[in-house]
Amino acid sequence: MGDASEVEHRTGNCETCGDxxxxxxxxxxxxxxxxxxxxxxxxxxxxxxxxxVLVLSGxxxxxxxxxxxxxxxxxxxxxxxxxLLDVDIHGPSVPRMLGxxxxxxxxxxxxxxxxxxxxxxxxxxxxxxxxxxxxVIWRGPRKMAVIRQFLAEVVWGDRDFLIVDxxxxxxxxxxxxxxxxxxxxxxxxxxxxxxxxxxAVRRSITFCRELALPVIGVVENxxxxxCPKCGERTELFKSGGGERLAREMHVPxxxxxxxxxxxxxxxxxGHPLVERLxxxxxxxxxxxxxxxxxxxxxxx
Ligand code: ADP
Numbered sequence: 001m002g003d004a005s006e007v008e009h010r011t012g013n014c015e016t017c018g019d020x021x022x023x024x025x026x027x028x029x030x031x032x033x034x035x036x037x038x039x040x041x042x043x044x045x046x047x048x049x050x051x052x053v054l055v056l057s058g059x060x061x062x063x064x065x066x067x068x069x070x071x072x073x074x075x076x077x078x079x080x081x082x083x084l085l086d087v088d089i090h091g092p093s094v095p096r097m098l099g100x101x102x103x104x105x106x107x108x109x110x111x112x113x114x115x116x117x118x119x120x121x122x123x124x125x126x127x128x129x130x131x132x133x134x135x136v137i138w139r140g141p142r143k144m145a146v147i148r149q150f151l152a153e154v155v156w157g158d159r160d161f162l163i164v165d166x167x168x169x170x171x172x173x174x175x176x177x178x179x180x181x182x183x184x185x186x187x188x189x190x191x192x193x194x195x196x197x198x199x200a201v202r203r204s205i206t207f208c209r210e211l212a213l214p215v216i217g218v219v220e221n222x223x224x225x226x227c228p229k230c231g232e233r234t235e236l237f238k239s240g241g242g243e244r245l246a247r248e249m250h251v252p253x254x255x256x257x258x259x260x261x262x263x264x265x266x267x268x269x270g271h272p273l274v275e276r277l278x279x280x281x282x283x284x285x286x287x288x289x290x291x292x293x294x295x296x297x298x299x300x
Contacts, residue, residue: 022047023182042152042180045111049083050160051296053216054178054187056208058200060168063221063257064190065093066267067289068165071188073272074290076119080160083114083121087150087177088167089143092126099270103127111153118275123154144176151180169200170207178211185299186216188254193223193241201242205249214299217252218242219289222259226281233258255289258282 024043027036046052055071057064065088072084086094095101098117105127106113114121128150138146156162164181167173178184187208191201201218208215220242225234236259246253257263260282266273274283 019047038148038152043183045152045154045156046162046181046183048158049156049162051293051298052162052164052181052184053293053296054164054166054181054184054213055190056166056174056187056204057168057190058170058202058204059197060091062168062190062192062197064088064168065091065097065165066263067188067190067219067221067257067286068163069094069097069267070272070274070286071290071293072120072122072161072163073118074274074287075161075163075294077275077278078294080294081119081158083123083156083159083162084117084165085151085154085162086122086124086126086165087147088165089125089147089173090167092124092129092165093267094122094124094165095126097267097270097272098122100124100127108155111155113155121156121159123150125150140172143173147173147176148180151177170203174207175211178207178213183299184213185296186214188216188219188293189251190219190221191242191245192221198241198245201245202249205251215251216293216296217254218246219254220256223256225259228261252292254292255285257285257289 022043024040027033031039053071055064055068065086068084068086072082076082084094086092095103100115100117100122103115105115112123114123115127116122125146164177166177189201189204189208191197205215223242225236226232227234242256243253258281262277262280263273263282266276273280274286277283
């Protein structure tokens with residue numbers, strides 16, 4: 001657990017809270033009392049968390065969950081109290097990446113209790129899906145309702161950080177997540193060097209801007225391959241595109257993570273690489289990408 005003195009959370013008790021800037025204080029134009037009540041319930045949970053960081057990607061398979069899981073593990077190794085929330089409704093990979101299979105979610109009077117992985121409080125929509133096909137057959141409104149309920153019902157308690165693995169793309173699902181976590185401190189956008197992914201990441205940055213969500217930075221994943229036998233680095237895909245794109249779009253570039261079979265293995269084995277192979281070059285690349293997040297200022 002992190003040092004409690006570092007947790008700049010509020011109490012979660014709206015009746016005694018003196019934060020006059022809280023957007024949940026008053027109902028919004030056109031908002032029904034029921035909708036307002038739901039928004040207050042969500043705010044009450046999330047305001048006890050110091051920093052909320054959303055991990056986004058323009059498309060699936062670029063390493064978003066890998067970044068989210070390793071970021072949560074590294075922050076926890078740094079003594080922070082961390083929650084990890086996986087709302088990727090079509091590909092919830094956090095349970096596999098943390099070796100949390102056949103987990104039963106326990107409830108309490110206040111909601112659903114997160115599952116513990118080491119000191120990290122973890123909740124994944126994957127824990128609730130009976131099988132992989134569940135979410136695929138849900139229609140849009142059902143998915144949105146599940147995402148909303150899921151976000152509002154997890155009992156996080158007081159945390160320094162909440163890392164959120166958001167569904168890929170810029171459609172309704174990531175939009176709902178970003179709108180519901182309305183005081184998120186920023187987004188980390190994960191991409192790969194290929195042009196197609198870069199087109200998608202450009203849309204992700206525009207998406208953040210439209211939602212007034214600060215972009216913490218772009219991460220270029222699978223950037224070069226270092227042969228585990230001879231150590232030679234090969235540019236499988238043209239690397240450096242993520243950095244160019246970050247410059248072009250005036251957002252920070254957080255760094256490159258190489259394509260490393262050890263990272264795939266760590267994901268399949270259920271232990272984050274930053275934890276298991278903390279001294280490896282790839283773990284160091286991840287740590288350097290994560291450093292600015294450890295020092296992330298609170299959103300004004
Ligand atoms: P996303 O969340 O964007 O769909 P994942 O994080 O689930 O992507 O990654 C997809 C697959 O690629 C996983 O099997 C993961 O272990 C692997 N992977 C991600 N990044 C790397 C990397 N840099 N080197 C090797 N394998 C990686």
